[in-house]
Amino acid sequence: MIADVSKSDKIVVEKSTVPVKTAEAIEKILTHNSKGINYQILSNPEFLAEGTAIEDLFKPDRVLIGGRETPEGRKAVQALKDVYAHWVPEDRILTTNLWSAELSKLAANAFLAQRISSVNAISALCEATGANVTEVAYAVGKDTRIGPKFLNASVGFGGSCFQKDILNLVYICECNGLPEVANYWKQVIKINDYQKSRFVNRVVSSMFNTVAGKKIAVLGFAFKKDTGDTRETPAIDVCKGLLGDKAQISIYDPQVTEDQIQRDLAMNKFDWDHPMHLQPTSPTAVKQVSCVWDAYEATKGAHGLCILTEWDEFKTLDYQKIFDNMQKPAFVFDGRNIVDPEKLREIGFIVYSIGKPLDAWLKDMPAVA
Numbered sequence: 001m002i003a004d005v006s007k008s009d010k011i012v013v014e015k016s017t018v019p020v021k022t023a024e025a026i027e028k029i030l031t032h033n034s035k036g037i038n039y040q041i042l043s044n045p046e047f048l049a050e051g052t053a054i055e056d057l058f059k060p061d062r063v064l065i066g067g068r069e070t071p072e073g074r075k076a077v078q079a080l081k082d083v084y085a086h087w088v089p090e091d092r093i094l095t096t097n098l099w100s101a102e103l104s105k106l107a108a109n110a111f112l113a114q115r116i117s118s119v120n121a122i123s124a125l126c127e128a129t130g131a132n133v134t135e136v137a138y139a140v141g142k143d144t145r146i147g148p149k150f151l152n153a154s155v156g157f158g159g160s161c162f163q164k165d166i167l168n169l170v171y172i173c174e175c176n177g178l179p180e181v182a183n184y185w186k187q188v189i190k191i192n193d194y195q196k197s198r199f200v201n202r203v204v205s206s207m208f209n210t211v212a213g214k215k216i217a218v219l220g221f222a223f224k225k226d227t228g229d230t231r232e233t234p235a236i237d238v239c240k241g242l243l244g245d246k247a248q249i250s251i252y253d254p255q256v257t258e259d260q261i262q263r264d265l266a267m268n269k270f271d272w273d274h275p276m277h278l279q280p281t282s283p284t285a286v287k288q289v290s291c292v293w294d295a296y297e298a299t300k301g302a303h304g305l306c307i308l309t310e311w312d313e314f315k316t317l318d319y320q321k322i323f324d325n326m327q328k329p330a331f332v333f334d335g336r337n338i339v340d341p342e343k344l345r346e347i348g349f350i351v352y353s354i355g356k357p358l359d360a361w362l363k364d365m366p367a368v369a
Ligand SMILES: NC(=O)c1ccc[n+]([C@@H]2O[C@H](COP(=O)([O-])OP(=O)(O)OC[C@H]3O[C@@H](n4cnc5c(N)ncnc54)[C@H](O)[C@@H]3O)[C@@H](O)[C@H]2O)c1
Pocket: 015, 016, 017, 018, 046, 047, 048, 049, 050, 160, 161, 275, 276
């Protein structure tokens, strides 16, 4: 513990995403064990995203430093500011009070996730009306007040941060007697869950209302491209949904190991959020799941193919070769909108792309159970 080993005054910096007022708890613990040493607690939340961590570190949109509004607090903030000033322009280093810094991190992730749930909600309406979500998102994002980023409709957001941080925000709202605000943010997660189950329903209803005994190839298991991280990946819920209807699944991801996939699919929801030592020791492998190291192997003999991560290599696969080796009718369900549905239809596939005008085959099939 910091208090045990400190021999002089210290600045303690929170980098992790924490509930608002965590700095106060840290401050109290350290002060009560201080033996005359002074501690300044700063909140300096981390904003990097996986897959772009180094870029984000060197060229951050902003660095946020929160501290106590006392002379000692301001001095500590300035000391950390001086460290960042070595490579970050000064106008990008924001200083605030402690609680604003802690809350801003949660709010930023909630706003980002909210954009995805907003566009995903619109994607369902696009499918019902014949609008195209890519065109709608482009038109909406052209308004400079809204902006074009983070408006890609998908099978759902994943990753270790968004759901956890929104639940954190919801909890803080409830603790502060703000149930309406809590419910507002909960809805972002509900739409995300809806989007994943909507995707599974599309697969099942398109394939004659059952996938039992059918081989479904899954391309991509990570929660986004350029990472092997599977925490909260939508692929877990989609695969579990398909397994629930007794599909045989063959998974290929360029970076996720078979061991990780088996572990994720064998565990109960939320178990994978626990530290390693609290997770079930050796979950039994899910027999209906095989993991292969090649997209062509995964799709060989398959009835349907689901794209669940937007890996670049999936954009340039030889889809004619894939079609030739699949059962017919051959289905593609693109959960990331990375393939050209028209080109794939020309090959002979029946194609579902999130929020895009529906294939004639899919038109009368229900999107939700
Ligand atoms: N991963 C990212 O891209 C990212 C980006 C910005 C901020 N963050 C934040 O940084 C923090 C760490 O994220 P990470 O991705 O490195 O997570 P991680 O799961 O890789 O690391 C967390 C560590 O904390 C340990 N841990 C968890 N619960 C514990 C407990 N109760 N007692 C003792 N140890 C415990 C885990 O064993 C693990 O070693 C989180 O607050 C996260 O929100 C992460």
